[in-house]
Amino acid sequence: MFNEKDLMRNPFMTNEKFAQQYDFLKEEGEFDRILKILTVPSKSGIYLSRFDIRKIGLTLGVQVISRERKEMLKDIFFYAKQLNKMKEFLDLLIEYTNMKIAQYRELQETFPKTKDIIQGWIDKAERLIKFIENLKKEVDIYKVV
Numbered sequence: 001m002f003n004e005k006d007l008m009r010n011p012f013m014t015n016e017k018f019a020q021q022y023d024f025l026k027e028e029g030e031f032d033r034i035l036k037i038l039t040v041p042s043k044s045g046i047y048l049s050r051f052d053i054r055k056i057g058l059t060l061g062v063q064v065i066s067r068e069r070k071e072m073l074k075d076i077f078f079y080a081k082q083l084n085k086m087k088e089f090l091d092l093l094i095e096y097t098n099m100k101i102a103q104y105r106e107l108q109e110t111f112p113k114t115k116d117i118i119q120g121w122i123d124k125a126e127r128l129i130k131f132i133e134n135l136k137k138e139v140d141i142y143k144v145v
Helices: 004-009 015-021 028-039 050-060 069-082 086-110 112-144
Strands: none
Touching: 028 069, 028 112, 050 069, 050 086, 069 086, 086 112
């Protein structure tokens, strides 16, 4: 399936190899859209720092090199696919998002005047969870095929 020489030179799967595995990511634009949703706080409601991404990677057993957050997430996607840990990776993203929502709720209680502003972030984060849950369903669908 992989040319071992190429894999040793670059342990990450190429975008094309990853996209071939899942129809929902075949278009490069779709995969980029997923990465953008995860890395742009105004879309996701959360901020995934490089440290957070590394921590998620280490939980999966992958040491990710620090660089642009989008590229780090891309690496984790590829490794999760190679290691058959895609659902575990998506579960970690949901767990992280739930932790952020809990922090937002705590801020709302501590600073009641910010409740409306923070609720907007909570709403976005909850939509992100639904989005990730849909990705998990698609992983199951394409795993069966």
